[in-house]
Amino acid sequence: MAERKIRVLVAKPGLDGHDRGAKVVARALRDAGMEVIYTGLRQTPEMIAEAALQEDVDAVGLSILSGAHMALVPRVLELMRANGQGDVHVFVGGIIPESDVQSLLDMGVMAVYGPGTPSSKYISEIRAAVLGEVVA
Amino acid sequence: MDLVAGVLAGDRLALARLITRVENDTPEGREALNRLFSHTGRAHLIGVTGSPGTGKSSLVNLIAKAYRNPVDDTPPCKVAVVAVDPSSPFTGGALLGDRVRMRDLAGDPGVFVRSMASRGALGGLSHTTAAVVQVLDAAGFDKILIETVGAGQSEVDIARLAHTTLVVEAPGLGDDIQAIKAGILEIADILVINKADRPGVENTERALRSNLELAHPERMRFGSCGRGGKDNQPKTDLLQSSADEIWVPPILRTIALQGSGVTELKAAIERHLAYLRSSGEWQQREHERLQTELNQLLQAVLVARWREGVSDAELREVVARLQERELSPLKAVEQLLDLDAVPESY
Numbered sequence A: 001m002a003e004r005k006i007r008v009l010v011a012k013p014g015l016d017g018h019d020r021g022a023k024v025v026a027r028a029l030r031d032a033g034m035e036v037i038y039t040g041l042r043q044t045p046e047m048i049a050e051a052a053l054q055e056d057v058d059a060v061g062l063s064i065l066s067g068a069h070m071a072l073v074p075r076v077l078e079l080m081r082a083n084g085q086g087d088v089h090v091f092v093g094g095i096i097p098e099s100d101v102q103s104l105l106d107m108g109v110m111a112v113y114g115p116g117t118p119s120s121k122y123i124s125e126i127r128a129a130v131l132g133e134v135v136a
Numbered sequence B: 001m002d003l004v005a006g007v008l009a010g011d012r013l014a015l016a017r018l019i020t021r022v023e024n025d026t027p028e029g030r031e032a033l034n035r036l037f038s039h040t041g042r043a044h045l046i047g048v049t050g051s052p053g054t055g056k057s058s059l060v061n062l063i064a065k066a067y068r069n070p071v072d073d074t075p076p077c078k079v080a081v082v083a084v085d086p087s088s089p090f091t092g093g094a095l096l097g098d099r100v101r102m103r104d105l106a107g108d109p110g111v112f113v114r115s116m117a118s119r120g121a122l123g124g125l126s127h128t129t130a131a132v133v134q135v136l137d138a139a140g141f142d143k144i145l146i147e148t149v150g151a152g153q154s155e156v157d158i159a160r161l162a163h164t165t166l167v168v169e170a171p172g173l174g175d176d177i178q179a180i181k182a183g184i185l186e187i188a189d190i191l192v193i194n195k196a197d198r199p200g201v202e203n204t205e206r207a208l209r210s211n212l213e214l215a216h217p218e219r220m221r222f223g224s225c226g227r228g229g230k231d232n233q234p235k236t237d238l239l240q241s242s243a244d245e246i247w248v249p250p251i252l253r254t255i256a257l258q259g260s261g262v263t264e265l266k267a268a269i270e271r272h273l274a275y276l277r278s279s280g281e282w283q284q285r286e287h288e289r290l291q292t293e294l295n296q297l298l299q300a301v302l303v304a305r306w307r308e309g310v311s312d313a314e315l316r317e318v319v320a321r322l323q324e325r326e327l328s329p330l331k332a333v334e335q336l337l338d339l340d341a342v343p344e345s346y
Helices: A020-031 A045-055 A069-082 A098-107 A119-131 B003-008 B012-023 B027-039 B056-068 B098-105 B129-138 B157-161 B176-180 B201-215 B217-223 B236-245 B262-279 B281-308 B312-323 B329-337
Strands: A007-011 A035-038 A059-064 A089-094 A111-113 B044-050 B079-085 B094-096 B111-117 B143-147 B164-169 B190-193 B251-253
Touching: A007 A020, A007 A045, A020 A035, A020 A059, A020 A089, A020 A119, A020 B094, A035 B098, A035 B111, A045 A059, A045 A069, A045 B012, A045 B111, A059 A069, A059 A119, A069 A089, A069 A098, A089 A119, A098 A111, A111 A119, B003 B012, B003 B027, B003 B129, B012 B027, B012 B111, B012 B129, B027 B129, B044 B056, B044 B157, B056 B079, B056 B098, B056 B143, B056 B164, B056 B262, B079 B094, B079 B098, B079 B129, B094 B111, B098 B111, B111 B129, B129 B143, B129 B157, B157 B281, B164 B262, B190 B201, B190 B262, B201 B251, B251 B262, B262 B281, B312 B329
Parallel strands: A007 A035, A007 A059, A035 B094, A059 A089, A089 A111, B044 B143, B044 B164, B079 B111, B079 B143, B164 B190, B190 B251
Antiparallel strands: none
16 A cells, blocks of 8 residues: 555635745645645636545645635635535635734634745644644 | 445545545555446547647647537547656655646536646556546546656556557657657557647658658558559559558647647547447457556565565575575575476566
């Protein structure tokens, strides 16, 4: 039996065209031994939920710099729950005002990672969430 | 949830989850493959291979779209895509980016796209790609498009798995010597020159065509029959019928980003399918594929079973004697298996 591979979807919902952050995260997760599915720019919440389903991912990262996170994130979560994927861990990155972070967490988001977050932090937290390991 | 029942009933979450079990080669995945096997063997497996950057993913996107929205009055096919990208040899991680080119397929319930990492396999697919394709076959997809990792010259596993293999080239990637090397071009059932709006497309096509002619001398003889002569008349019928049975890979030009050439490409794929069926080659390939699969499985299981009865110490000792050159590898095998001599046919 092969070892358990963590599969992560890194997606860019909405209309902003800045995918540098998403690519940096995707690369860091790849280098941490994960299988990262990258879907490119300007995805609708429907496209993201569909990709998460077909790829049977353990976690979904949403990178949003447009300010539309309070509309996009709940829609993705809702669609994923409707698909039976309520157990998949969703994390958010990008430009998210401090005042919105708690509401996102309350919706069921695993974590919000702003600019400057060290990659070791999100790597170990994703690993812990998916594998049930304790964060060192 | 019983995943096998879910897959057979068309449940997409069950399908996605079972593919993961099969990809990870878990006991549950193996058990499911046993139960699903009688439902397989119906899908047309289409392989798409070629160098990195030739446009394989964009072409797969186009072909899938063409099967979903036929321009003629054929019914739309259910299409699955398995796209393999390489795993890092250092970290085991992978960036699977083929979906970026396949966004046109989003939102269509008749399409299922799955990305796979090669996980250390070197033949252009991963070790469990064939098994994942079986699951999709059992799930009732009519066409399964299998995209290999960007392949160099010898990643030819796809030809063993697929019924129809497309090799994708692009202008400017190599001269006529590249074209006559052994390997990937030999496995093509259909040759596609993508990015055909780029300069150099004539040279690429000429190199591929002359390579094909070298590979099919018997057909060449027939094709250039015009030279006449005393012995060409009585054999014409014979040559005609044998030429009918030979599939000569067509060379097609496409521009995936503009969607041009895809109607012709789909027609060529369907022509190849008709040829496979009428010539008996479908059965033949199926036979060879299952035979290979059985051999590989037998080898793996025989070795595993034998290994269970051998202690680590015994094996270490034999390797030590090999290292001291006291024993040759063949003699070591004879000793380990308690044979007078290894069978000549091994």
